[in-house]
Amino acid sequence: MENFEPEIVAFCCHYCAYTAADMAGSKRISYPSNVKIIRVPCTGKVDAIHLMKALEKGADGVYVAGCLAGDCHFKNGNVRAEARVNRVKKILTELGWEPERVAMVNMSAGMGEYFAQTAREFTETIRKLGPGPGKFAGTNDKAAS
Amino acid sequence: MITAEQKPIPEIIQYIAPYGKILLVGCNECVTVCAAGGRKEVGLLASALHLNSMKQGKTIDIKEITLERQCDPEYVEELTPYIDGVDAVVSMACGCGVQTIAGRYKKTPVFPAVNTRFMGASLGQGVWAERCKGCGDCVLGITGGICPVARCSKHLFNGPCGGTSNGQCEIDPDVDCAWRLIWERLKELGMEDRYEDLMNAKDWRPGGAGGPGKIIREDLA
Amino acid sequence: MNTESRLEKILASGELAVTSECGPPRGARPEKVREKAALLKDHVDGINVTDNQTAMVRMSSFAAGVIIKQMGLDPIIQMVARDRNRLAMQSDIIGAYAFGINTMLCLSGDHAKFGDHPMAQGVFDIDSVQMINMVRRMRDEEVFQGGAKIDGAPKMFIGAAANPFADPFELRVMRLAKKVKAGVDFIQTQCIFNLDKFEQWMKGVTDRGLDEKVHILAGITPMKSVGMARYMKNKVPGMDIPDAVIKRLEGVSKEQQPEEGIKMAIESIERIKQIKGVHGFHIMAIEWEEKVPQIVEQAGLYPRPKV
Numbered sequence: 001m002e003n004f005e006p007e008i009v010a011f012c013c014h015y016c017a018y019t020a021a022d023m024a025g026s027k028r029i030s031y032p033s034n035v036k037i038i039r040v041p042c043t044g045k046v047d048a049i050h051l052m053k054a055l056e057k058g059a060d061g062v063y064v065a066g067c068l069a070g071d072c073h074f075k076n077g078n079v080r081a082e083a084r085v086n087r088v089k090k091i092l093t094e095l096g097w098e099p100e101r102v103a104m105v106n107m108s109a110g111m112g113e114y115f116a117q118t119a120r121e122f123t124e125t126i127r128k129l130g131p132g133p134g135k136f137a138g139t140n141d142k143a144a145s
Numbered sequence: 146m147i148t149a150e151q152k153p154i155p156e157i158i159q160y161i162a163p164y165g166k167i168l169l170v171g172c173n174e175c176v177t178v179c180a181a182g183g184r185k186e187v188g189l190l191a192s193a194l195h196l197n198s199m200k201q202g203k204t205i206d207i208k209e210i211t212l213e214r215q216c217d218p219e220y221v222e223e224l225t226p227y228i229d230g231v232d233a234v235v236s237m238a239c240g241c242g243v244q245t246i247a248g249r250y251k252k253t254p255v256f257p258a259v260n261t262r263f264m265g266a267s268l269g270q271g272v273w274a275e276r277c278k279g280c281g282d283c284v285l286g287i288t289g290g291i292c293p294v295a296r297c298s299k300h301l302f303n304g305p306c307g308g309t310s311n312g313q314c315e316i317d318p319d320v321d322c323a324w325r326l327i328w329e330r331l332k333e334l335g336m337e338d339r340y341e342d343l344m345n346a347k348d349w350r351p352g353g354a355g356g357p358g359k360i361i362r363e364d365l366a
Numbered sequence: 367m368n369t370e371s372r373l374e375k376i377l378a379s380g381e382l383a384v385t386s387e388c389g390p391p392r393g394a395r396p397e398k399v400r401e402k403a404a405l406l407k408d409h410v411d412g413i414n415v416t417d418n419q420t421a422m423v424r425m426s427s428f429a430a431g432v433i434i435k436q437m438g439l440d441p442i443i444q445m446v447a448r449d450r451n452r453l454a455m456q457s458d459i460i461g462a463y464a465f466g467i468n469t470m471l472c473l474s475g476d477h478a479k480f481g482d483h484p485m486a487q488g489v490f491d492i493d494s495v496q497m498i499n500m501v502r503r504m505r506d507e508e509v510f511q512g513g514a515k516i517d518g519a520p521k522m523f524i525g526a527a528a529n530p531f532a533d534p535f536e537l538r539v540m541r542l543a544k545k546v547k548a549g550v551d552f553i554q555t556q557c558i559f560n561l562d563k564f565e566q567w568m569k570g571v572t573d574r575g576l577d578e579k580v581h582i583l584a585g586i587t588p589m590k591s592v593g594m595a596r597y598m599k600n601k602v603p604g605m606d607i608p609d610a611v612i613k614r615l616e617g618v619s620k621e622q623q624p625e626e627g628i629k630m631a632i633e634s635i636e637r638i639k640q641i642k643g644v645h646g647f648h649i650m651a652i653e654w655e656e657k658v659p660q661i662v663e664q665a666g667l668y669p670r671p672k673v
Binding site for chain 3: 298299300301302303304305306307308309310311312315316324325328329340341343344345346347349
């Protein structure tokens, strides 16, 4: 556990967070390599099942980065995404997993520094929580049988 | 349509705790429309159950399948190839679907994953409201198209009661007084005089008081 | 005269009738029923016995009614559609009548949500209008609701409630007309605080000649305090408390509020006496039964006529 390096998946909207990540890169603002970015056309495209599957397949934390309130290219995709993140938080709570493993963040395309800061902070949050569900898959099966 | 809501996950987990191989069955009809037990919800519940077993360091084998219509034996038959390979079935359909599976496969336990709620209509994205009680003797023709059985909290036939406040039901200011709605509608239709017709005591037999309902259509059966 | 009811006789004599009510205890304490009834005995023509009022479990109105009857007084048993189906209603009506209870009130009942068993299934097999019709046919046609002949039909004087203040207001006279059509004999109204609105409703009633077909007893409740007035205004469904009522109670000291409340009740009675079609008063002194005699006396309704 001491050398635990969290694996983070970030679903980033093409119109804002993805561009912000690009800007962070071009401005040489560093952010943790733990964060794996998945570009989506709009965070409204991200469904609850995508967040769940990411956790199931080994991600320790997942976040969705969409446009600022009122700025969605498709009107309200970011609002829908936030509702879905909240739904997954509820499911995780019911299951006894930490709801902090999923999050919604909002930013504009010009917020490269904020993108990096969010990535750093989220990585630290997950580092403190420890390994996620996928890391435990089947570890106890033999003992049980 | 029939509306339903997913049960709390801990309750579902408790049902399936003794089992390792689960057949998780959704339905493509009503529960898909009300987002309680369609293909999407089957996937999400399966994932949640996986995350749960991971917490204990175990794995659980879940086969996901969504039938066209779970209350129809013809479609339920599609489970036959899988049924012997699983320890239990979890159904995300309404109570009718759960029972159709239980009736067909005698040796495999079947557990409900949703609570069937009511016959309702959609008021907008993600909102459903009760509109019919299935009383078996429809009165909408004389109540202006608004049902006092389903929508009056005391299902009064000669209402409104004295508890109406600002046109809303005494039980909740968010619930419309059905008799206020009926009255307004009768007025719009110019049928105010209908209101004073006495509605006689109801025969509840067709709505369930006569025992479990059954319809046999001679021309089809 | 249809029944042996004392209330019917008083009303038939043309005198103003006076009724009051007694909420049965929440336990097997017959002495509590007797205590409350004794406070009212010489000042009213009938004592309403509430039926699980506000959906809280209490001694049954039938049982408490029998206790009152055995004191030589006149209970008016209330029956709500919430708690009984038509079988239970009819058997209780026969049972009550067998004990000499001859006056009853048919009500829908408060929703179970408000009481101490909010998880209960409300029955609502028939509604209050249908109940009136059922009791009338039991009396006049000597048949059960299901059609079979009754051997020893209960002859009940049939009452119901009316709320002139709930909305839609324009429906309130029509709702009364429906109860009249179903066969109701007398009406006890919701507590009246908005006298203007009550007068307006009574005008609608007399314009249609309904006052010739049914006896209307005006509901009177003395306010114990400004707190009670505020609570009734904000929390009790279908209650109409004008701001003037609250202002007037606020205008006197806390110690004087009960007295002021009684004064207001008496003034209301005096004004309502002038309204055409009102045939009496139903005084609901909530957990304050001991004040009923004072109100009846000061409102000039004492002594009660002998019939």
